[in-house]
Amino acid sequence: MSFRRVLAVFAGILPASLVAVIVFLAVYSWPAVRFNGVGFVTSSTWNLGNTYGSPILRDGVQVLPGAHYGILFLVAGTLLSTLLALVIAVPVGVGAAIFLAEAVPGQLRLWLSFLVELLAAVPSVVFGLWGYAVLIPLLGHTIFPIMQRLLGFVPFLGGPTGSGYGLLTAGIVLSLMIVPLIAATLRDAILAEPMVVRESAAALGATKFETVWKVVLPGVRKILIGVTILATGRALGETMAVLMVSGNALNYLPPNIYSPISTMAAFIVSQLDSALQDPTGLAVRSLAEVALMLSVISVGVNTLARLVLYRAGLKDARV
Amino acid sequence: MPTYERGGRPAGQSAHAGKAHGRVDLMSGYTTAGRGPGRRLFLGAGAAVALAGFVAAGSTPARAASVNLLETGSSLLYPLFNLWVPAYTKANPGVRITTQSTGSGTGISESISGVAQIGASDAYLSDALMKQHAGMLNIPLAISSQMINYNVPGLNATNLKFSGPVLAGIYSGKITKWNDPAIAAINPGVKLPDHAIVTVHRTDGSGDTFIFSQYLAFSTPAWQNSVGYGTTVSWPAAAGAIGANGNPGMVNAIKNTPYSIAYIGVSFKQAIADNKLGTALLENKDGKFVPLTIENVKAAAAAMTAKTPKDERISLVYAPGPSSYPIINYEYAIVKAQQPNAAVAAELRKFFTWAISPQGGNAQHFMDAVSFVALPASAAKLSTAQIDTIK
Numbered sequence: 001m002s003f004r005r006v007l008a009v010f011a012g013i014l015p016a017s018l019v020a021v022i023v024f025l026a027v028y029s030w031p032a033v034r035f036n037g038v039g040f041v042t043s044s045t046w047n048l049g050n051t052y053g054s055p056i057l058r059d060g061v062q063v064l065p066g067a068h069y070g071i072l073f074l075v076a077g078t079l080l081s082t083l084l085a086l087v088i089a090v091p092v093g094v095g096a097a098i099f100l101a102e103a104v105p106g107q108l109r110l111w112l113s114f115l116v117e118l119l120a121a122v123p124s125v126v127f128g129l130w131g132y133a134v135l136i137p138l139l140g141h142t143i144f145p146i147m148q149r150l151l152g153f154v155p156f157l158g159g160p161t162g163s164g165y166g167l168l169t170a171g172i173v174l175s176l177m178i179v180p181l182i183a184a185t186l187r188d189a190i191l192a193e194p195m196v197v198r199e200s201a202a203a204l205g206a207t208k209f210e211t212v213w214k215v216v217l218p219g220v221r222k223i224l225i226g227v228t229i230l231a232t233g234r235a236l237g238e239t240m241a242v243l244m245v246s247g248n249a250l251n252y253l254p255p256n257i258y259s260p261i262s263t264m265a266a267f268i269v270s271q272l273d274s275a276l277q278d279p280t281g282l283a284v285r286s287l288a289e290v291a292l293m294l295s296v297i298s299v300g301v302n303t304l305a306r307l308v309l310y311r312a313g314l315k316d317a318r319v
Numbered sequence: 320m321p322t323y324e325r326g327g328r329p330a331g332q333s334a335h336a337g338k339a340h341g342r343v344d345l346m347s348g349y350t351t352a353g354r355g356p357g358r359r360l361f362l363g364a365g366a367a368v369a370l371a372g373f374v375a376a377g378s379t380p381a382r383a384a385s386v387n388l389l390e391t392g393s394s395l396l397y398p399l400f401n402l403w404v405p406a407y408t409k410a411n412p413g414v415r416i417t418t419q420s421t422g423s424g425t426g427i428s429e430s431i432s433g434v435a436q437i438g439a440s441d442a443y444l445s446d447a448l449m450k451q452h453a454g455m456l457n458i459p460l461a462i463s464s465q466m467i468n469y470n471v472p473g474l475n476a477t478n479l480k481f482s483g484p485v486l487a488g489i490y491s492g493k494i495t496k497w498n499d500p501a502i503a504a505i506n507p508g509v510k511l512p513d514h515a516i517v518t519v520h521r522t523d524g525s526g527d528t529f530i531f532s533q534y535l536a537f538s539t540p541a542w543q544n545s546v547g548y549g550t551t552v553s554w555p556a557a558a559g560a561i562g563a564n565g566n567p568g569m570v571n572a573i574k575n576t577p578y579s580i581a582y583i584g585v586s587f588k589q590a591i592a593d594n595k596l597g598t599a600l601l602e603n604k605d606g607k608f609v610p611l612t613i614e615n616v617k618a619a620a621a622a623m624t625a626k627t628p629k630d631e632r633i634s635l636v637y638a639p640g641p642s643s644y645p646i647i648n649y650e651y652a653i654v655k656a657q658q659p660n661a662a663v664a665a666e667l668r669k670f671f672t673w674a675i676s677p678q679g680g681n682a683q684h685f686m687d688a689v690s691f692v693a694l695p696a697s698a699a700k701l702s703t704a705q706i707d708t709i710k
């Protein structure tokens with residue numbers, strides 16, 4: 001084989017493995033997909049059934065008595081925690097990007113930008129541990145009760161504040177992970193905006209703030225949208241950090257922002273061992289169905305992000 | 320094999336040590352790859368493998384023929400294994416035992432898959448799993464028990480009373496406040512706070528979940544018919560319920576969460592005392608509220624050991640008798656009867672025989688350290704018979 005062909009094979013492995021993973025998940029989870037039907041995404045009960053009972057035949061599938069798989073609470077937990085993360089991270093990320101690109105003088109800018117990018121290199125489990133050790137006691141004992149007292153009249157912000165494990169904590173930890181992504185990408189885009197545009201704005205009498213707000217930012221709008229979607233993809237799939245701070249709620253939808261939740265990715269990790277104790281194997285296949293849904297959503301979101309970024313002209317977007 | 324020489328160690332010795340560490344496949348994989356057409360490409364990888372073999376051999380220089388055993392599973396049994404292993408390996412330098420606290424669910428699945436030689440579990444395997452994986456042994460090593468702990472400011476020094484039906488009500492979200500009439504009725508004279516109860520349960524597959532849900536199932540028909548028991552159960556929706564990982568996670572969760580309640584293995588008694596958390600009295604089958612004491616655990620064990628079948632898969636939960644503590648269980652080692660080689664099988668037999676011996680692992684000072692109770696003689700005899708079948 002020529003060198004070129006060897007390289008072609010290696011290069012081909014990458015897309016092939018993506019397809020292979022999705023196909024494998026689809027094939028492997030197919031009995032679960034058939035057994036669970038639509039109820040999988042509309043009900044909030046994950047029940048392995050009686051693991052010490054004898055398997056019975058239901059709808060042509062061997063199942064444990066009482067088995068029912070519904071993951072609405074996981075879908076809700078995943079989407080809500082991601083949404084919260086974006087609500088926090090986008091303004092902070094945009095602010096940081098503008099600050100780094102426009103307000104900081106040369107040498108300092110280099111250092112601060114370096115720090116922001118370093119934040120992106122911190123493994124997510126470290127954020128999780130920090131959230132577990134520092135954030136949870138602080139939020140649960142101090143901040144959540146204050147928030148509830150001041151903002152309790154707002155729907156979703158009232159009610160019992162619980163323990164600190166939960167939706168808002170997960171959202172905050174997730175936002176920390178995606179802020180550097182947004183800030184670093186956007187800063188590069190802002191710096192790449194032609195100087196002529198700024199000079200024109202200044203010549204028309206715009207203040208520095210007006211220049212940034214009305215001229216520079218609209219120019220990078222598409223990049224902001226693209227990187228936000230990319231960040232969404234990362235938040236959706238984040239596992240370890242969420243597992244450590246979410247409270248791992250089972251079988252209920254969060255009644256308020258402080259409530260424990262569980263996400264799809266974290267659930268797969270936390271439930272795999274238990275699922276392996278289902279002798280019919282349906283529990284593991286149902287977890288594979290969760291994984292399949294998560295993969296499809298994540299691949300879809302990432303594709304969308306890349307399309308937006310590509311059309312905005314930023315071809316080598318950070319991942 | 321130049322890379323072995325680069326490691327500064329004769330090839331034979333290195334390969335020998337590699338075999339003892341189960342790396343023999345990697346080694347032979349390297350040698351064939353080295354001869355093949357892609358030799359130059361693989362040389363770097365080969366050197367890395369040889370280096371790994373060298374490091375592994377270097378970590379146990381004096382005992383190249385040692386056997387490695389991996390123990391994983393129950394976080395309740397973990398503190399005991401951590402006391403056993405240094406004592407045992409000091410007297411038996413030919414064996415190296417690694418311990419992991421991962422939850423009984425992992426203990427069961429990894430011993431079945433063969434990743435771990437010893438799966439520690441507070442739960443025995445179900446009939447269906449036994450049928451599916453013939454030749455799995457459930458060997459009791461000691462008797463353990465479970466506490467119901469809570470963090471109710473002002474009441475942690477008071478031993479609140481709980482019954483199976485009341486706990487079932489709390490964990491199914493029907494009893495939501497600490498001053499609920501059902502709790503007040505069995506705790507006369509205690510001023511209970513008007514505060515929501517936060518239930519904590521295990522997220523990982525857990526033997527503690529197994530015995531706790533058995534207590535609820537055996538005492539409360541409604542729980543038996545809806546949730547049942549298992550190492551994982553489908554916890555009913557109770558507002559604010561938290562899932563925690565392992566017994567350490569449970570302790571941490573109730574420590575950080577006022578007005579919470581949890582079920583925690585007795586080997587964490589010290590941690591509960593250190594954090595000034597409350598421990599409940601539980602209602603037993605005879606309707607008496609009993610504290611968790613060694614005597615009450617022994618009384619419950621005495622009522623149940625005669626019923627233990629040959630394969631020792633039996634629940635000891637909710638034993639009859641006026642002083643029987645209701646949540647006790649055998650702590651199991653889940654082991655494959657058919658081991659991959661005779662050396663591993665021999666070391667396992669030797670270790671387990673030591674572990675259940677009153678002069679060895681079941682000695683009083685080990686049991687006291689984790690608040691366990693030694694295996695009664697009749698159960699130890701059954702365990703010995705099972706240990707002898709490991710081949």
